[in-house]
Every structure is written in structure tokens, then in C-alpha cells.
Amino acid sequence: MAWLYLILAGAFEVVGVTGMNKVVKDKNLQSYIVLFMGFIISFGFLSLAMKTLPMGISYAVWTGIGTVGGVIIGMLFYGESKDWKRILFIGAILVAVVGLKLTS
Template sequence: MAWLALFFAGLFEIVWATAMKQSEGFTRFWPTVTMVVGMILSFGLLAWSMKVLPLGTAYTIWTGIGALGAFIIGIAYFGEAFSFARVTAAVLIVCGLVLMKISTPA
């Protein structure tokens, strides 16, 4: 159950990061509200998962999900650069997440 909570914490990290971009420096109300709610849910689920999972594992996977998701959203919705080097970096992040998951005791 902690892994599922951590996964959703990572998804909510993507939500709040995207909403922060859309808030235009906290000048738009609804994106700012979405960001705050996303942060509360993300941090709450992360904290809950850390009751069971090791700190290093939980935090690394949480930030990795958020980084990868923000990378994809940035390309798909904000027209950010799509290059071999950036995709390679994203693939390396995924490899690190998989290695972190399989090297953590059950």
C-alpha cells in the first residue's frame, strides 16, 4: 500500500508543478489553488508512505516520478525542447527509479 501511496504522491507532484507553471507567478487564482491542493496531497501521501518505506527510496522515487512527469508535460503541453540528450536523461532517471525499487527490501 505504501508503494501505491508513493506513486500517487509522485502524480500529485506533477499536478502541483504543472499548476505552478500555469499560475504565472501566483497571479492566476485557480492554478494557484490547484498547486496548493496538489502540494498538500503530494506531501501527505509521501509522508504516509515514509512510515513504511526507507527515506532515501521514497524521496528518490517521489522526485523521479515528478521530474519525469514534468519533463513529459513540458514537452507535450508547453512546447519545451525534445532532443536526444533530454530523452536520454529521462531514460536514465527511469533506470534509476527501477534500480531503486528493485534494490529496496520488501
């Protein structure tokens, strides 16, 4: 169950990061709600995951999911570069996260 909490924490981190981007573009109440709720829920799930999983693994996986998710959202919805090198390094992050899961 801790791994599910950790995946949800990472997913809501992506929501929070998307909210940050929305706040930069549109400083309205909806943008701030997405920002704060995304991070509040993310930290909640992260704290649940860390009751079972080690801190180092939890933080690395959480930030990995958030990083990859943020980059993918940026490429799909905000016109960020889809250069092959970016995609290669996203793959490297994913391999590292899977490696951490396999070793814990």
C-alpha cells in the first residue's frame, strides 16, 4: 500500500507543479487552488508512504515522478521541447526509479 501512496503523492505533485505554472500565467483563485491542493494532497500521501518506506527511497521516487510528470505535461500541453535528448533523460529517470523499487 505504501507504494500506491507514493505513486499518488507523485501524481499530485504533478498537479501542484501544473498549478504553479497556472499561477504564473493566470493569477486567479482557481490556479491557486490547484497549486495548494495539489501540494497538500501530495505531502499527505508522501507522509503515509514514509510510514513504511525509507525516507531516501520515498523522496527519490516522489521527486522522480514529479519531475517526469512535469516534463511530460509541459511537452504535451505547454509547447515545451520534445527533443530526443529530453526523452532519453526522462527514460533514465524512470529506469532509476524502477531500480530503486526493485532494490527496496
